[in-house]
Amino acid sequence: MTAAPRFRRTPPVTQYGSADLKHMTAEEIAVADAAGHLHNITDGNDPDATVDHRRGCTTPNVQRDLRDTRTIRLGDPVIYRCTTCEATKEI
Structure with missing residues (x-):
């Protein structure tokens, strides 16, 4: 057994907010939109x-x-x- 600390994995983001969009490139935004991760923002329900x-x-x-x-x-x-x-x- 090692003495290294155990790291928890963060769950993947399912919905992006306007704070996330500020740090994304245009290509990343297009991929997120195609995957359906921006539908809350386009519906007017920004998580942020x-x-x-x-x-x-x-x-x-x-x-x-x-x-x-x-x-x-x-x-x-x-x-x-x-x-x-x-x-x-x-x-």
């Missing part, structure tokens, strides 16, 4: 579309914030905002 809501937020409705965006380029930050409490998260 979460924010830390403020206390008392009654209806947490998170949407992508496009206020100060003139163009969206690959690598630009993605900002999500709660329409109720105005909490934001930038990816």
Whole structure:
């Protein structure tokens, strides 16, 4: 028996979010799309579309914030905002 630490394998990713897309090449995105790993994003259910809501937020409705965006380029930050409490998260 060895004294080496045992490593656990991480489960394979089944759905990518917008944070993952920032680190992928165009070819990797095309392969993930063909494999069905982007259907949540295309349906508008981004797994990374979460924010830390403020206390008392009654209806947490998170949407992508496009206020100060003139163009969206690959690598630009993605900002999500709660329409109720105005909490934001930038990816």
